[in-house]
Amino acid sequence: MLALLFTCLTLTAPGDSIEAALGRPELKGAHVAIAVVDTSTGERVFARHIDEPLAPASNMKLLTTAAALTLLGPDYHFTTRLVAASRPDADGVLHGDLIVVGGGDPCLRADLLAHERVKDPAALLIDLAQLSGVRRITGRLVIDDGLMDHEWVHPDWPAGDVQSTYGAPIGALSLHGNVLEYQVDGGASPTVRFITEASGYRIRNELRLADKSTLCKVGAVIPDEQGVVRVQGEIGRSVGLRNFGVPVHDPSDFAGRCLLAQAAARGLVIDGGLAFGPGAAAALRDPVQLQSLETPLGNAVVVALKESDNSISDHLVKLLGARGGQVGSFASGTAAVADFLARQVGTPLGGVVLRDGSGLSPGNRVTARLLTDTLVAMEHAPAAVRDTYLRALPVSGSDGSLENRLTDEPYRGAVRAKTGFIHGVSTLSGYVRSRSGRTYAFSILINDYQSKYDNGQMKAIQDSICRALFDRS
Numbered sequence: 001m002l003a004l005l006f007t008c009l010t011l012t013a014p015g016d017s018i019e020a021a022l023g024r025p026e027l028k029g030a031h032v033a034i035a036v037v038d039t040s041t042g043e044r045v046f047a048r049h050i051d052e053p054l055a056p057a058s059n060m061k062l063l064t065t066a067a068a069l070t071l072l073g074p075d076y077h078f079t080t081r082l083v084a085a086s087r088p089d090a091d092g093v094l095h096g097d098l099i100v101v102g103g104g105d106p107c108l109r110a111d112l113l114a115h116e117r118v119k120d121p122a123a124l125l126i127d128l129a130q131l132s133g134v135r136r137i138t139g140r141l142v143i144d145d146g147l148m149d150h151e152w153v154h155p156d157w158p159a160g161d162v163q164s165t166y167g168a169p170i171g172a173l174s175l176h177g178n179v180l181e182y183q184v185d186g187g188a189s190p191t192v193r194f195i196t197e198a199s200g201y202r203i204r205n206e207l208r209l210a211d212k213s214t215l216c217k218v219g220a221v222i223p224d225e226q227g228v229v230r231v232q233g234e235i236g237r238s239v240g241l242r243n244f245g246v247p248v249h250d251p252s253d254f255a256g257r258c259l260l261a262q263a264a265a266r267g268l269v270i271d272g273g274l275a276f277g278p279g280a281a282a283a284l285r286d287p288v289q290l291q292s293l294e295t296p297l298g299n300a301v302v303v304a305l306k307e308s309d310n311s312i313s314d315h316l317v318k319l320l321g322a323r324g325g326q327v328g329s330f331a332s333g334t335a336a337v338a339d340f341l342a343r344q345v346g347t348p349l350g351g352v353v354l355r356d357g358s359g360l361s362p363g364n365r366v367t368a369r370l371l372t373d374t375l376v377a378m379e380h381a382p383a384a385v386r387d388t389y390l391r392a393l394p395v396s397g398s399d400g401s402l403e404n405r406l407t408d409e410p411y412r413g414a415v416r417a418k419t420g421f422i423h424g425v426s427t428l429s430g431y432v433r434s435r436s437g438r439t440y441a442f443s444i445l446i447n448d449y450q451s452k453y454d455n456g457q458m459k460a461i462q463d464s465i466c467r468a469l470f471d472r473s
């Protein structure tokens with residue numbers, strides 16, 4: 001008993017700076033877990049409640065992306081395919097259906113395709129169809145979304161998040177991040193117009209002119225079954241043009257509407273209209289792939305971690321669930337991540353609960369031990385996996401969600417870590433490159449801090465711990 005007590009005391013007796021941070025009044029009553037490991041030696045240099053399951057918020061993305069890079073491989077490409085029963089004839093007529101097969105790609109968005117000078121991914125897909133010689137389709141435009149299920153949003157996600165662009169739905173064919181963009185303009189009579197080109201949507205302008213000329217408080221309700229988007233709020237005369245977004249309900253329906261709009265704009269005639277057929281391509285006797293569109297996994301991982309992109313992370317988890325012929329779902333995907341953690345990271349998963357890939361669910365529970373063990377495993381992963389993972393993490397004082405944190409020298413650039421925040425939860429996990437040249441994997445999980453404190457105060461505590469690790473000899 002004495003030996004065990006001595007061991008526990010040894011593990012929880014770090015430098016005075018970290019102890020001082022943990023003693024701050026902002027943490028009174030909060031649940032706090034901290035683990036620090038020297039990645040070279042495996043020595044656990046600090047431990048506090050490291051096996052207590054706590055909500056990770058967006059630190060969940062560290063586990064999701066680690067599993068994706070390891071299981072799919074760093075050279076993996078998402079693939080969206082255009083498939084038919086035959087090729088178009090000499091006159092450009094495709095006899096039968098054109099099937100668009102979703103590959104779970106979360107990167108078919110203008111912001112992530114800008115380097116390819118792509119303004120609209122739906123337009124690009126129609127252009128690819130025409131490039132293959134299609135001028136008219138006698139059948140239908142069929143959306144094959146069979147790779148993933150139709151549980152578009154996780155039942156755990158708070159209602160307010162589902163109404164926000166960061167809580168947009170997840171499906172096998174996702175265009176524009178499953179967000180319908182619109183633009184408002186102030187003036188004597190506020191106006192609204194769609195930016196995203198999609199057939200069948202209408203705006204109900206419920207905006208009011210604000211008394212204050214610079215006020216802009218605008219929101220929208222997810223499109224109803226008739227495709228009506230209610231834009232509400234108030235906007236001042238001098239505000240000018242502002243862009244906003246509203247998530248759609250059904251990603252496959254939205255993708256189809258976007259493709260129909262671009263087909264009409266480009267003169268591609270579709271006699272049979274729009275249809276939905278999970279597994280339609282596989283059901284063809286001799287399917288012909290007319291074209292395909294690919295984007296690299298590495299790009300997705302960078303955006304998931306640096307920008308804390310929920311949509312990409314939850315597409316990744318569903319894609320992991322689709323491996324081995326299963327239908328991708330939150331349940332099958334989180335099971336795949338758990339299997340990766342158990343088999344390849346090797347951390348006991350007692351008390352660990354994985355609900356989604358992004359950390360948006362308040363039901364997720366992980367331990368600081370699990371996060372640091374994963375970080376150490378990724379530090380020692382094959383070079384291509386390791387380098388992609390490390391490159392994707394935000395860098396202190398430089399980019400991503402750490403751009404405005406630890407900006408002072410010598411801490412600028414010394415921390416690569418993932419931030420996390422949901423109601424009552426503030427987290428930071430990653431790596432510190434110390435003054436002495438050692439690399440420490442760390443995880444700081446703060447749950448249930450008092451409502452009179454805010455995330456900014458939690459961040460300050462986390463940053464002070466990072467400084468103490470940097471200064472450690």
